[in-house]
Amino acid sequence: MPSSSRKYPVTPLLNRLRNTLSGDAAPFCTSGTLEIPEQHFSLWYGLGNDARYVDLSTSSSESLDALESACEAATFGRNQETVLDESYRKAGKMDTNKFSLPFDVEKSGLIDVVKTGLLIGEREQNYVGAELYKLNVYGKDAFFKPHKDTPRGTNMFGSLVIVFPTPHEGGALILRHEGKEWIFDAAQVLASSPSKRIAYVAFFSDVEHEVTRVLSGHRVTITYNLYWAGPPRVAPPPGLSVLHPLRESPSEVESILSVLLADPAFLPDGGTLGFGLRHAYPFPRVWDGSMEDPLVSLEEWLKGGDAALFQAVEAQSLEPLLRLVYESELCPPLVIMMDHMIDPSWWNETLEDVEYVLLHDRGGVGLVAKQFGPSRKKRRDNGYDSDRVFRAREAVDVHWVNKCEKWNGVCSEYIAYGNESSIAYLYMRIALLVDVGPAGNRTDISAVQGVHSPRILEDDERIAYSDSEEDEDEEEEGEEDEDEEEEGEEDEDEAEEGVEDEEDKEEEGQR
Ligand SMILES: O=C(O)CCC(=O)C(=O)O
Ligand SMILES: [Fe+2]
Incomplete structure (x- = not known):
């Protein structure tokens, strides 16, 4: 009997392939790494004469200490209130008006990657917007206990976290949903990658997640709120004055x-x-x-x-x-x-x-x-049948x-x-x-x-x-x-x- 017509048994390997391909019918998170241009790691922070610079791909421990101390203590939402409780969340945060980074999440193509990874079926056709929310620094012993993100606006459906390749150990993000768990240890993933990369992870708002304790170094992230958007806005920007045409x-x-x-x-x-x-x-x-x-x-x-x-x-x-x-x-x-x-x-x-x-x-x-x-x-009769x-x-x-x-x-x-x-x-x-x-x-x-x-x-x-x-x-x-x-x-x-x-x-x- 020619070997091609012999029945192949359902081996664990075949099952694994099947499960991989058809598993996660509705994924709850998506993660990976992305190589970005060197200059996109240039972070400016602070205001006025206090402006400072750090390259997040080559940063020294001292420059990250300085970034950490420029942050405020991170708060979080609890029962409709914003609270500071370092037994639940210990991390530094910086608001978007205090820092600037050339990395552009839309232009980088990451939004499309996230859409493909997270959305299936008809939802894939939807427009997705990403709004930069915070910069966070998780120094040694920082963590964030299990929680779900507070929806900011009715059309927010998820979060996107970008982790920079700053030296650190620990600080894995653990995501849990309907009995499934995904551990994303960005420090490990990035440490084994030769090129200049960021790590990303996106998940739906109903996914519980936690950041485990950072054992050493600095875990620097930026987070985005993901929301359902209309088609790209084309309305004139405020303040525009067209003379011609x-x-x-x-x-x-x-x-x-x-x-x-x-x-x-x-x-x-x-x-x-x-x-x-x-x-x-x-x-x-x-x-x-x-x-x-x-x-x-x-x-x-x-x-x-x-x-x-x-x-x-x-x-x-x-x-x-x-x-x-x-x-x-x-x-x-x-x-x-x-x-x-x-x-x-x-x-x-x-x-x-x-x-x-x-x-x-x-x-x-x-x-x-x-x-x-x-x-x-x-008016003349146009030949319509009036009935x-x-x-x-x-x-x-x-x-x-x-x-x-x-x-x-x-x-x-x-x-x-x-x-x-x-x-x-x-x-x-x-x-x-x-x-x-x-x-x-x-x-x-x-x-x-x-x-x-x-x-x-x-x-x-x-x-x-x-x-x-x-x-x-x-x-x-x-x-x-x-x-x-x-x-x-x-x-x-x-x-x-x-x-x-x-x-x-x-x-x-x-x-
Ligand atoms: O830094 C992370 O990986 C997640 C942070 C987080 O859960 C949050 O900012 O709400
Ligand atoms: Fe969160």
């Missing part, structure tokens, strides 16, 4: 907007202004119901010109409203505004029913694109200042059941809408049938065709109309595409 300058946008709103000929009776966002935001490529609604924290991440516009609108005491805009593949397109993202995965209806569900079950409101100025055109079930009950007339670009959309996947079932995409773009009061009193929107109070459609009115699209054959009526014609064409293309790909995005972006 003009669209990014809040004061420039604000002054143009205020002049426009002061003009009595501009929307004399008030109305709703629509702006497509100009920047792309880090929304998931394909959204599903388990993810946070894209609109929830978008206001905080607005960048550049979008942030400038938002601020400019607020400065006029008007309310900027971020909304999702769905454009159907129907011709002329039916445009629907939503104030939240919906999870269409539960749909088992036909494709046409998307519009019906949005409008009738999910609070969607029709949007009718309006031109500025008095309409020169008369179509998705006719909107409510609508908002929107004067689009600029259109919604492709790249700031959110896409969800669902199964569309028609003659055959197929994967379909619900694609929404993001717009900023503003209800504006009549000339002379722009903040009074009580009589405006806008986003705040959409108008109820008359029975014979059909929703979501723009003035221009009703009059497709009226060409050369002026620039405005041409623009709109173009837009209509482009939008149809997009609707066919469903999910746009990266290349499309690039192309659009360069335009």
